[in-house]
Amino acid sequence: MMGMDGGGSSVQCSALAVAAAVAVMAICSYLAVTRGGGGGDRQKRRRRPPLVGTVFHQLYHVRRLHDYHTALSRQHETFRLLSPGRRAHIYTCDPAVVEHILKTNFANYGKGPFNYEKLSDLFGEGIFAVDGDKWRQQRKTASYDFSTRSLRDFSGAVFKRNAAKLAGVVSSHAASNQSMDLQALLTRATMDSIFTIAFGQDLNTLDDGAGEGRRFAASFDDASEITLLRYVNPFWKLAKLLNVGAEAMLKERMKVVDGFVYKLIRARSEELSTSSKAHKPGSRQDIMSRFIQATTNDSGTVNYKYLRDIILNIVIAGKDSTAGSLAWFLYMACKHPEVQEKICREVRHATNADETASADKFAQSITDEALNKMHYLHAALTETLRLYPSVPLDDKQCFSDDVLPNGFNVSKGDAVFYIPYAMGRMQSLWGKDAEAFRPERWLDTNGVFRPESPFKFTAFQAGPRICLGKDFAYKQMKIFAAVLLRFFVFKLRDEKSSVSYRTTITLSIDQGLHLTATAR
Numbered sequence: 001m002m003g004m005d006g007g008g009s010s011v012q013c014s015a016l017a018v019a020a021a022v023a024v025m026a027i028c029s030y031l032a033v034t035r036g037g038g039g040g041d042r043q044k045r046r047r048r049p050p051l052v053g054t055v056f057h058q059l060y061h062v063r064r065l066h067d068y069h070t071a072l073s074r075q076h077e078t079f080r081l082l083s084p085g086r087r088a089h090i091y092t093c094d095p096a097v098v099e100h101i102l103k104t105n106f107a108n109y110g111k112g113p114f115n116y117e118k119l120s121d122l123f124g125e126g127i128f129a130v131d132g133d134k135w136r137q138q139r140k141t142a143s144y145d146f147s148t149r150s151l152r153d154f155s156g157a158v159f160k161r162n163a164a165k166l167a168g169v170v171s172s173h174a175a176s177n178q179s180m181d182l183q184a185l186l187t188r189a190t191m192d193s194i195f196t197i198a199f200g201q202d203l204n205t206l207d208d209g210a211g212e213g214r215r216f217a218a219s220f221d222d223a224s225e226i227t228l229l230r231y232v233n234p235f236w237k238l239a240k241l242l243n244v245g246a247e248a249m250l251k252e253r254m255k256v257v258d259g260f261v262y263k264l265i266r267a268r269s270e271e272l273s274t275s276s277k278a279h280k281p282g283s284r285q286d287i288m289s290r291f292i293q294a295t296t297n298d299s300g301t302v303n304y305k306y307l308r309d310i311i312l313n314i315v316i317a318g319k320d321s322t323a324g325s326l327a328w329f330l331y332m333a334c335k336h337p338e339v340q341e342k343i344c345r346e347v348r349h350a351t352n353a354d355e356t357a358s359a360d361k362f363a364q365s366i367t368d369e370a371l372n373k374m375h376y377l378h379a380a381l382t383e384t385l386r387l388y389p390s391v392p393l394d395d396k397q398c399f400s401d402d403v404l405p406n407g408f409n410v411s412k413g414d415a416v417f418y419i420p421y422a423m424g425r426m427q428s429l430w431g432k433d434a435e436a437f438r439p440e441r442w443l444d445t446n447g448v449f450r451p452e453s454p455f456k457f458t459a460f461q462a463g464p465r466i467c468l469g470k471d472f473a474y475k476q477m478k479i480f481a482a483v484l485l486r487f488f489v490f491k492l493r494d495e496k497s498s499v500s501y502r503t504t505i506t507l508s509i510d511q512g513l514h515l516t517a518t519a520r
Helices: 006-033 040-045 054-061 063-075 095-104 112-123 132-147 148-177 183-198 211-231 236-242 245-275 287-293 302-336 337-351 359-364 368-373 375-386 470-487
Strands: 053-054 078-082 087-093 394-398 414-420 486-493 514-517
Touching: 040 394, 053 054, 053 063, 053 236, 054 063, 054 078, 063 078, 063 087, 063 287, 095 414, 112 211, 112 287, 112 302, 112 394, 132 287, 132 302, 148 359, 148 470, 148 486, 148 514, 183 302, 183 470, 211 245, 211 302, 236 245, 245 287, 245 302, 302 337, 302 375, 302 470, 302 486, 337 368, 337 375, 337 470, 359 470, 368 414, 368 470, 368 486, 375 470, 470 486
Parallel strands: 053 078, 087 414
Antiparallel strands: 078 087, 394 414, 486 514
């Protein structure tokens, strides 16, 4: 699609244009509230978080949104931004508040209409956008599938195959002394992995960078960015109604995303309906086949929209979060070369593989037992997620009036955001070296990985909604990292450069990760 690769920059420019247009309105609305009276006795009885600005300020800072939130969080552990209407936007880095909304008072906080209206174009009725029975049903089915040994073995084999394939691509760049955008390669490799696991077929995007799968990935990345902008642009509904700007772009991008996914679902449904394998439970290991067989009614009718929503949510989680995390991990490994060497030594010791083994044979030697011995690699990946969480900002809507553990009142309809990106940078949580990349903070005196409270380290959520794919994500990341650092030494193309993030739902490196590789 024309202009696909440039979609991100056009979205950001559009956001900045809107920010300029509302700057005066932001100041006026802020002064009107902070200087105005009112509130009466009811306001005096209710203790609200400190008001530090308006949602318009987020739009102004959209390109550095998460750092803006971090700066505010260092002043106030819990704060409030003024938004149009009566609904408050509350932000927190307080682990006690996070535990309250994600676990202790779980039933009172959910996605709610506040999130659903923003997410449904992309996520539909999938697990990331719904509450209640819809969420419980999908959670139960997915939880069963993710716990089966057959799916774990199937996914492990897929991860190893694609890690070895990626190593082959990197090797060709190393041989010709060419730099590469490793984030783009990781995105293609993880897409190949999750699509094989979810749909039972390999897109081979590593072999064909301009194919249908590539167009799908680019369309989804743009759709993700525009979806996040809805949280900071109070005029997005008007833009959607008029079909202009970023909302018009979202509509076009979703045509590509939906067309691609529906095509795959229909093909598999037809295959299962005409194949004898459809009557042999477990004959197909991919997730989509399992869901089709579990949800097809007695008349043979398949709910394509329901399957689209479920599978697309799984694909989104498996592709973007893992690729982004691996990219940030390798960026930090380039900034800290000693980390690469420590991991290489640990991987060699854990696998005990032949030094002359090819990437493919080495990948096959990475057993579950070997992975469990890679404590330093696990710590380095976790330290990366502490500083660069896959989902840097998440929220829940309050369903009825509540009081948070810190004494602040929350009203029905308020949105309570917790900020994994900012939480990872709080000295109050991690000490004076909170912003330093130090994997050792996750290891005990024996070098064994030591987890932290999920309400302090929130990269995978916590409570009943804790990420079902957490173990799968670590497994894929460790396999890919082990293969890459066993065979290559990576350096930034420009060692003096620093990178920034693209403001999307998941945290990715803006403009890619450009590295050079040298064979070990």
